[in-house]
Structure formats: structure tokens, C-alpha cells
Amino acid sequence: MNKQPIGLFDSGIGGTSIWKEVVTLLPYENTIYIADSKNAPYGEKPSEKIIALAIKNTELLISKGCKLIIIACNTATTNAIDYLRKHYNIPFIGIEPAIKPAALYSKTGAIGILATKGTLSSKLFEKTAKEYTSKLNIIEQEGSGLVPLIEAGKLNAPEIIQLLETYLKPMLKFNIDHLVLGCTHYPYLIPEIKKIIGSNVNIIDSGKAVAKQTKAVLNKNNLLNTNSTAPTHLFYTNGNKTILAKFTQVNTITSF
Numbered sequence: 048m049n050k051q052p053i054g055l056f057d058s059g060i061g062g063t064s065i066w067k068e069v070v071t072l073l074p075y076e077n078t079i080y081i082a083d084s085k086n087a088p089y090g091e092k093p094s095e096k097i098i099a100l101a102i103k104n105t106e107l108l109i110s111k112g113c114k115l116i117i118i119a120c121n122t123a124t125t126n127a128i129d130y131l132r133k134h135y136n137i138p139f140i141g142i143e144p145a146i147k148p149a150a151l152y153s154k155t156g157a158i159g160i161l162a163t164k165g166t167l168s169s170k171l172f173e174k175t176a177k178e179y180t181s182k183l184n185i186i187e188q189e190g191s192g193l194v195p196l197i198e199a200g201k202l203n204a205p206e207i208i209q210l211l212e213t214y215l216k217p218m219l220k221f222n223i224d225h226l227v228l229g230c231t232h233y234p235y236l237i238p239e240i241k242k243i244i245g246s247n248v249n250i251i252d253s254g255k256a257v258a259k260q261t262k263a264v265l266n267k268n269n270l271l272n273t274n275s276t277a278p279t280h281l282f283y284t285n286g287n288k289t290i291l292a293k294f295t296q297v298n299t300i301t302s303f
């Protein structure tokens with residue numbers, strides 16, 4: 048069982064930002080990554096549809112023998128993790144906008160959250176945000192239009208820069224000192240985001256925290272791969288293989 052791979056899925060290439068942190072922290076683990084790019088963006092879909100897609104990805108990863116699944120997508124986590132944990136007997140690690148650390152370190156008492164509509168409108172996000180709204184001004188912003196551009200590999204295209212300016216500049220008026228990236232696609236935009244928000248606003252993305260949590264859960268369940276042989280990383284996509292290869296530097300990518 049311990050040699051079995053860790054499974055990850057996302058609506059596309061975004062979750063590779065999590066995959067990179069996981070393979071850095073756990074260099075001997077085998078992994079399987081599903082990029083459901085054909086169905087991106089998840090963030091514009093109703094919750095039932097997101098749950099149905101998460102089920103499909105989960106079953107594919109389980110059929111390939113995964114020992115643990117990382118839902119490398121905030122939208123799928125916030126909409127589907129409760130359902131998945133209830134119905135499948137395998138550990139799940141999820142990712143959701145990191146309000147807690149931003150709240151802990153904020154000095155201005157205002158933080159920004161850039162996430163998909165599907166995440167911001169989910170019950171799980173609403174519940175977490177509610178815990179902090181009494182002491183914190185949370186400026187929520189949907190990142191509509193960003194994911195399709197990132198999926199097309201246009202990381203610094205004028206359209207991206209224009210959208211980021213529209214979404215982020217108003218947040219600065221609220222004197223935010225932290226910006227939470229609530230979508231695993233967005234870390235790829237950090238260079239452009241920094242140009243807009245400057246150095247006084249800290250960017251919080253949870254990739255490293257997810258990797259740490261994965262290690263802890265594997266450890267707790269005696270699932271860590273103790274072999275120190277070179278691991279195998281398999282990538283599957285129902286979208287553009289060339290772009291996925293560019294984001295992962297892995298050239299063996301299979302269509303599904």
C-alpha cells in the first residue's frame with residue numbers, strides 16, 4: 048500500500064502548483080495527477096455539477112490504486128470534500144482559502160481574497176469566513192475569466208493584467224495587508240499580482256501547508272513510502288498536453 052501513488056486532481060493545470068510542493072516535501076512518493084481541463088472552469092458551475100466532477104475524478108484515481116487523494120482545487124474542496132469523505136474510504140486532503148493565517152497576521156484588519164465564484168459561494172467558505180467577520184474586514188473578489196486564460200498558458204497576456212487590475216486595485220483602497228489566493232491556478236500569476244499590489248501586501252497561498260498536511264496524514268495512517276527509489280509521476284489530461292507539460296516539466300502525459 049505504501050508504494051501506491053498519491054492522487055491529485057484539479058479542473059486543469061492549477062493543481063500542479065500543489066503537486067510541486069508535495070513532490071518537494073515528499074520526494075519518494077509516487078503520484079498520479081488528473082487535469083480535468085475539458086471541464087474547466089469549475090468555478091462557474093453549480094455545486095451539484097462540481098460534486099459530480101469531483102466524484103468522477105476520485106473514482107478514476109481510486110481505480111488507479113491511489114492511497115490518498117489531494118483535492119488540488121479550492122472550488123472542488125469547498126463544494127465536494129464533505130461528500131467525498133462520507134462516501135469513499137480513503138484519506139482526502141483539501142485546499143481552501145487560507146483566511147486563518149491572514150487573519151492572524153493582519154495588522155490593518157483588512158484582507159483580500161481572490162477566488163472563484165464556486166468557492167466564494169460555497170457553504171464551507173461561508174462558514175469559515177463567518178468566524179472572522181466580526182474582527183476582520185474580508186474583501187472578497189471573484190476571479191472570473193482568469194482560469195481559462197491560465198489554462199491557455201497566457202500568464203502575462205494583456206487580458207490577464209487588465210483583469211487583475213480590475214480585481215485587485217479596489218482592494219487596495221480598503222488598506223488590505225494580506226491577499227489570499229483562493230484558487231490553485233492563481234500562484235502562477237504571482238509575478239503579475241505583485242506588480243499591482245506592491246510589496247506592502249503579503250500574498251498567502253497554501254501549497255506548502257497542503258504538502259505538510261499530506262505528510263502528516265500519510266504518517267498518521269502508516270502510508271509513507273519508505274523506499275528511497277526514484278518515484279514515478281503520471282499525468283493525465285483531457286485537455287492540452289503541451290501546456291500541462293510546460294507547467295510540470297514532465298513530458299509523459301496521457302490523455303483520458
Ligand code: DGL
Pocket residue numbers: 057058059061062087088089090091119120121122123163166194229230231232
Ligand atoms: N484550480 C481551481 C481552484 O482552486 C479551479 C478553478 C476553476 O476551475 O474555476 O479553485
